[in-house]
Amino acid sequence: MGDTVRTDVLIVGAGPAGLMAAAWMAQMGVQAMIIDQKAYHTRCGRADGLESRTLEILDSFGLADRVWAEANHTVEIALWGGTVDGKLQRQTVTPNSQPGWSRFHESTLSQAKVEEYLMEYVRGHGNVDIRRETTPTTLEIDYDAIDDHSKFPIRVNLESVASLSKPHCNGIETPGSDTSSEPQSDDSGYAGMDTVVEAKYIVGCDGARSWVRKELGLRLEGENSSDYWGVLDILPVTNFPDIRKRCILKTKHGTLMVIPRERKLVRIYVELHSDVATRYREEEDGEVLMNEVQKIMRPYMMKTKNIEWSTTYAVGQRVCPKIGLHNRIFLAGDAIHTHSPKAGQGMNVSMQDTFNLGWKLASVIQGALHPQILETYQQERLPVAERLIALDQRLCRGMCSRRDADGETNHSWFDEDHRRAMEEENSSASGLAVIYKPNLLVASTTPCVAGVKPGNYEMAPSRSKPSLATNLRVGARIPSMLIINQSDAQACHLQQILPSTGQWNLIIFGGNIANPRQIWRLSHLEETLGHPESIIQRLNNHASVTTRGFSRVGMCLIHCADRHSIELQDLPTIFRPWTEDRGVDYSKVWVDEEAYHHTGGGQLYKSFGIGLEGCMVLLRPDQHLAFLSDMDDVKGLERFLMSITPEECHNPVIG
Ligand code: FAD
Structure with a gap:
């Protein structure tokens, strides 16, 4: 035993x-x-x-x-097709990922x-x-x-x-x-x-x-199909001009995909007839696949002395x-x-x-x-x-x-649906573009959503107000923009202040906080969010819910006033927390303005579609936007948090 x-x-x-x-x-x-x-x-x-x-x-x-x-970094994609007289010709070269969507690309x-x-x-x-x-x-x-x-x-x-x-x-x-x-x-x-x-x-x-x-x-x-493909990782010796671009080649001999890799490697996917796939499996020899690659790439020369890895698969x-x-x-x-x-x-x-x-x-x-x-x-x-x-x-x-109705004649061209599917793929359809629909962890943007009920708290679900940040999507991951620290002017990307710790993050977009009305609204947040009995403070101070030094709900302020017109010590203490042993935490106040040494600063409010009156945004630990409302909608925020947290953490002071 x-x-x-x-x-x-x-x-x-x-x-x-x-x-x-x-x-x-x-x-x-x-x-x-x-x-x-x-x-x-x-x-x-x-x-x-x-x-x-x-x-x-x-x-x-x-x-x-x-x-x-x-x-x-696979920056470009080139599409190659066959001409009527059977030659291989480059048709288009475009960016491989949609520029501006992320600070990273494919x-x-x-x-x-x-x-x-x-x-x-x-x-x-x-x-x-x-x-x-x-x-x-x-x-x-x-x-x-x-x-x-x-x-x-x-x-x-x-x-x-x-x-x-x-x-x-x-x-x-x-x-x-x-x-x-x-x-x-x-x-x-x-x-x-x-x-x-x-x-x-x-x-x-x-x-x-x-x-x-x-x-x-x-x-x-779903489907299992009999379309066979070979895959190879090779160090290529070739005169094909686009070998360091991602390429798709469609010729009358078949289709091939080239993907440049690290260490000068190239990944190749090549379409196979079933008898070639069978021969590869019997012989376990990557050269069987290289022969097919060479046929499609003619008249370009394509050789290798190094096949690092090869396999075949059937599409399904x-x-x-x-x-x-x-x-x-x-x-x-x-x-x-x-x-x-x-x-x-x-x-x-x-x-x-x-x-x-x-x-x-x-x-x-x-x-x-x-x-x-x-x-x-x-x-x-x-x-x-x-x-x-x-x-x-x-x-x-x-x-x-072999799925083309017209067989070979149609084969050298990229039809409209294929091009659109590639565009969707290039805009990272499964990653950046994912928007989760309203559910317990994504507050609806419509007043009443059938089937969405708070976890254990009987009250109307909170509602997001998308008009306050017209380019943000509730349920989507928050895009990253350059922001500047109020205290030391260091530039960093928004997502860099949102590491994966399990912490939720409440971002107060304070707007133009040089305006007395906006400062008044911020002070009000001090009274509500900063109150020891508020749900955020209750969650953060609850013995069983703090973890590895991070709060359950972090808070920060991003404003768009002139940085030099604002003094950190004039801001509410919730944005400059202080501890006996570590002093002031300077990482909570950020500004949307140009940086001294980096380009791209000062664009966040415009890019997110936020006005000078600001808004509040609650982000989940995975950076997806859960709740978006006026910066004073503490009631709505509290209702949302209470609907998803266990009852022992609750003790509302608002409403
Ligand atoms: P996997 O990476 O498959 O991980 C599953 C793990 O579970 C494995 O480590 C396995 O050992 C373990 N496991 C399985 N059963 C048990 C068990 N009973 N007990 C304990 N452990 C178990 N993707 C591409 O984009 N391009 C490619 O060219 C490509 N080629 C591929 C070639 C092969 C041979 C395979 C198998 C996959 C390929 N993929 C390719 C797919 C890609 O690798 C997967 O999509 C990805 O790895 C999925 O990650 P996963 O963690 O879900 O599963």
Whole structure:
């Protein structure tokens, strides 16, 4: 018999989705266990596209600097097609990501590096038990205890497994490659006896063939197709002029996608006839795929002496219709959506799933949010998965030549729907453009929303007023703009003051606070938000809800008055908190004005569509906008917070 251990969250699978869930647990100090059947993280191949929103998310954990420095920035995309006389010709060159949407843009870096950095982050915090070469064998749910969130109704037997064979990487000997010397195992891991884990929550991040999903009797639904593609990571030797651009080539010989990577690598996706796919699988030889690449790229020369990784796959778009059960069991990543790599979304959407889930779970465990809010995971992420599948279907229709009604003749051209689908992909359809619909964690912009009720607080739901910030979208992530610190004039990006800690952030856009009326309105906030009995102070001071030194709800002020006309000590104390040991906190007041040494300052109010009378914005821990109202609408704000937090934290003084 083995041990029985208790953990708040059991995460099955240490791929990108599982590691992002673990990163939240690590950061928010929740006891969790992450298991994986493999001894190693991914070493080569698989996903490589990082879209802007994923980079913003990695930045919120302090991980983007390394990733951004090592990644290849895929700035342009070129479309190549065949001419009537069969020649290959460049048709268009455009930006690969929509300029101005994010301070990051689409980049490529191997999944190996992303997993490595996330795992380092998780390991560094010490509260997540990491067990490799471990699989679950049974899952039992105690339905009598399922509604009591202090109980551990999930019981899982774990078994140690012999390490699966090492991934096949050919190990190009270039700086930064991690394929040449592999350690025995990533972690001290798990050896010996079997273990029973009792958990409050389980998150299945165990990939497309998810064991957790199967145990729940759920299936991926959708199309499996017989369109085969080959994938190669190579160091190319070529005279093709656009090899360092992202390219799509459509010729009568088939379709090919070129994606420049870090370390001078290039990822190539090439359309295959089924007999070529069969030959590749029999011979396990990347040269079989290179022959197909060469056919499509003629008359350009394309050779390589280094095939780092290769594989083949059949396109299929499937989604799991249920991704959260009983507010206790959750599925994420490839376990709930599989699609082709054409949109470069696999790793991104998978991490974004658990970026959405992780803080919610941790906040419920810490008693700061009502368990009912866990319903929002399915409400928010299932539509994203469905949209991704629909986009991928359109991209595949445009790319897979055998699907073209006119066969070869039509094949060298990019039809209108394919171009539109590519534009949607380039504006980061699944990341930056995601807008969550009104639910418990997103206050509606209409007076009455059927089906949206406060968690445990009987009063009318709060309402957002979008007209106060005409370019912000309630439910979307807040865009980042340059802001200047009131005290030291240092410039920083708005999102940089919103790190992933589990903290909600109330931003008071104070408008022109040189105007006496605006100053009066700010002082009123001191009396209401700063009152010891206000919901924010109650949440922040509640013994069970503070975590790792961060407040549950942080507050800051961004104004647009002339910085030199404002003195910090004249502002309400809620914006210049003071402690005996650390003195004044100077990080709470910011200005929308030009910076001395950076371009782009002084644009925030205009870009967000906020007037001189300002507004208040409540951001969730994932930077999505939950509530937007007048800067004096403290009642509305309190109602919103009370509807999502447990009753023991409440003691309203307003209204
Ligand atoms: P995964 O990365 O699959 O992670 C799941 C983890 O769970 C794995 O570490 C696995 O070992 C573990 N696991 C599974 N079952 C169990 C179990 N029973 N017990 C314990 N642990 C378990 N995407 C692209 O964009 N471009 C590509 O070219 C591309 N190529 C790919 C090639 C292959 C061979 C595969 C498998 C995927 C590829 N993908 C590609 C998809 C991309 O890798 C995924 O979208 C992404 O990794 C999803 O992350 P995830 O964490 O959801 O799942």
